[in-house]
Amino acid sequence: MAAAHNFGKDVLEVRSLSMDFGGLRALDKLDLSVRQGEIVALIGPNGAGKTTFFNCITGLHAPTEGEMLIHPPNQGKTQRLNGLKPNRVTERGLARTFQNIRLFPNMTVLENVMIGRHCRMSAGIPGAIFRPRSTREEENQVVDDSYAMLEKIGIEQFVNELAMNLPYGAQRRLEIARAMATDPFILLLDEPAAGMNPQETRRLDELILRLREQEKISILLIEHDMKMVMSLSDRIYVVDYGKKIAEGSPEEIKRNPAVIKAYLGEEIDA
Amino acid sequence: MDYFLELFLGGLTRGSIYALIALGYTMVYGIIELINFAHGEIYMIGAFTALIVAGVLTLMGWNEIAILVIASIVAVIYSSAYGFTIEKIAYKPIRKAPRLSALISAIGMSMFLQNYVLLAQTSDFLPFPSLIPQFEFLEPYAHIIRPSELVIYTVTASVMVALTIMIKFTSIGKAMRATSQDKTMAALVGIDVDRVISVTFIVGSATAAIGGVLIASHIGQINFYIGFIAGIKAFVAAVLGGIGSIPGAVLGALVLGWTESFFTGYVSSDYEDVFAFVFLVFILIFRPAGILGRSEAEKV
Numbered sequence A: 001m002a003a004a005h006n007f008g009k010d011v012l013e014v015r016s017l018s019m020d021f022g023g024l025r026a027l028d029k030l031d032l033s034v035r036q037g038e039i040v041a042l043i044g045p046n047g048a049g050k051t052t053f054f055n056c057i058t059g060l061h062a063p064t065e066g067e068m069l070i071h072p073p074n075q076g077k078t079q080r081l082n083g084l085k086p087n088r089v090t091e092r093g094l095a096r097t098f099q100n101i102r103l104f105p106n107m108t109v110l111e112n113v114m115i116g117r118h119c120r121m122s123a124g125i126p127g128a129i130f131r132p133r134s135t136r137e138e139e140n141q142v143v144d145d146s147y148a149m150l151e152k153i154g155i156e157q158f159v160n161e162l163a164m165n166l167p168y169g170a171q172r173r174l175e176i177a178r179a180m181a182t183d184p185f186i187l188l189l190d191e192p193a194a195g196m197n198p199q200e201t202r203r204l205d206e207l208i209l210r211l212r213e214q215e216k217i218s219i220l221l222i223e224h225d226m227k228m229v230m231s232l233s234d235r236i237y238v239v240d241y242g243k244k245i246a247e248g249s250p251e252e253i254k255r256n257p258a259v260i261k262a263y264l265g266e267e268i269d270a
Numbered sequence B: 001m002d003y004f005l006e007l008f009l010g011g012l013t014r015g016s017i018y019a020l021i022a023l024g025y026t027m028v029y030g031i032i033e034l035i036n037f038a039h040g041e042i043y044m045i046g047a048f049t050a051l052i053v054a055g056v057l058t059l060m061g062w063n064e065i066a067i068l069v070i071a072s073i074v075a076v077i078y079s080s081a082y083g084f085t086i087e088k089i090a091y092k093p094i095r096k097a098p099r100l101s102a103l104i105s106a107i108g109m110s111m112f113l114q115n116y117v118l119l120a121q122t123s124d125f126l127p128f129p130s131l132i133p134q135f136e137f138l139e140p141y142a143h144i145i146r147p148s149e150l151v152i153y154t155v156t157a158s159v160m161v162a163l164t165i166m167i168k169f170t171s172i173g174k175a176m177r178a179t180s181q182d183k184t185m186a187a188l189v190g191i192d193v194d195r196v197i198s199v200t201f202i203v204g205s206a207t208a209a210i211g212g213v214l215i216a217s218h219i220g221q222i223n224f225y226i227g228f229i230a231g232i233k234a235f236v237a238a239v240l241g242g243i244g245s246i247p248g249a250v251l252g253a254l255v256l257g258w259t260e261s262f263f264t265g266y267v268s269s270d271y272e273d274v275f276a277f278v279f280l281v282f283i284l285i286f287r288p289a290g291i292l293g294r295s296e297a298e299k300v
Helices: A052-059 A086-091 A109-118 A127-132 A134-151 A169-179 A200-215 A226-232 A250-255 A257-267 B002-032 B040-061 B062-095 B099-120 B136-141 B149-169 B169-182 B183-190 B193-219 B224-239 B245-265 B273-287
Strands: A010-021 A024-037 A039-043 A065-070 A094-096 A186-189 A218-221 A235-240 A245-247
Touching: A024 A039, A024 A052, A024 A065, A024 A218, A024 A245, A039 A200, A052 A186, A052 A218, A086 A094, A086 A226, A086 B183, A109 A134, A109 A169, A109 B169, A127 B193, A134 A169, A134 A200, A169 A186, A169 A200, A186 B099, A200 A218, A200 A226, A218 B136, A226 A250, A226 B002, A235 A250, A235 A257, A245 A250, A245 A257, A245 B193, A250 A257, B002 B040, B002 B149, B002 B169, B002 B224, B002 B245, B040 B062, B040 B099, B040 B193, B040 B224, B062 B099, B062 B193, B099 B224, B136 B273, B149 B169, B149 B193, B149 B245, B169 B183, B169 B193, B183 B193, B224 B245, B224 B273, B245 B273
Parallel strands: A039 A218, A039 A235, A094 A186, A186 A218
Antiparallel strands: A010 A024, A010 A065, A235 A245
């Protein structure tokens, strides 16, 4: 159970993040933190700004104001994410998946994962072209690591298939494998269970819990499947119109009147 | 029969050169969906660089093969530097602008480079030394194939193989494919998209420069305008094969080369270019995406 965990210090700290699109305020002074080993859910009605929040953290949008800080668990040096390009954010240890599947469709499953792994390679472009022994050894290491990742995620049987030919559930898992291949300490999942049947969702729950245990990562997820959110999360943030309206454990969130009003309103029969 | 063979090999020669240039068009298009009209100028600059280097080395009394190798290497480096710089100056600042802006920028770059070489060098045709040695074993076939043609086939084939290996198996090749499929996602898995784009321009410019050196020593003269015609032809080849596709560019280039060669050989040499473009029109009517191009319904 969630309460049994002893979480470390903050690994992600977002302070007063705002994002304006023209006149529209998509995020309004949002504060959020994720501790080491924690699974945090970000929920809210459609259009509440959840995906915008992910886009800001991962460098796709430049936030209008606010600060985004990471405290990597190992080396412990605090770094700002503001103004970094997406690939630099990934290098610093954040990885994400998308709401709609965004694999590289014409590449094999293994190649998709290897692409993620490459950002941890030291060989530059001359190495890639002239291929000295050190580069080839590193390449072999990448293949081994990538295959190991596929085994961990449980899709190693598809290793040489083109990504676009995979069944839906496997494509979703491949996205997670590719994100994990970049060796993150925080994994951002944007509606990972979207379009999955209940059985696939259960297997995804197991996978997420297992990744947290084995890889010692923190997970921040956006999800609409309330059953999944309530069973998986250690802490939940609720946003509406870009504002944080509640924060707390699943039990607290379930009882919070503001949340019920904004989000679960129709679901609760008096 | 000999005549047919001669035309066939002549077409292969043209096709090989078109292919070396078309590769740059198609790779750049595959990655940033831009028709880089300045690409033909890169080829011309490659030929001019080789001419200058060869001139200097000939005065110093070097032997032919050493001159050819060194001139090619310098041309490749110099042209790659041009390709890299053009992208940084003319395309990168407007990458997020509508595609038409980048296209206009490309045409402007093309005109600038032509006129720059015109002013810096000359408008006359300059003789280009024949750097390719005579092969004795080819002498019985001298009426069909020239040594320079054999060198062109060999070099083109090697470049194709090297490029295929690079794109299929190396990390930078994978990064290029990933970037062409989804730039945002590529960046999010840690690929430096700007660097991949730069590498694409460098590689494309290098193959164009090789084409420039080869054709210059085959034909024996160059001027500032050769890049324009060759660039347009290579562009046609890339579109013919299905722009964005590397095997398509090679196939399109060969088809165009043979078409031109047979038409000029059997029908009329005056209408060579007319025929090439009429052919393009027909291909595009019946296969708008090119010979190997996929009609992309999935990309919205």
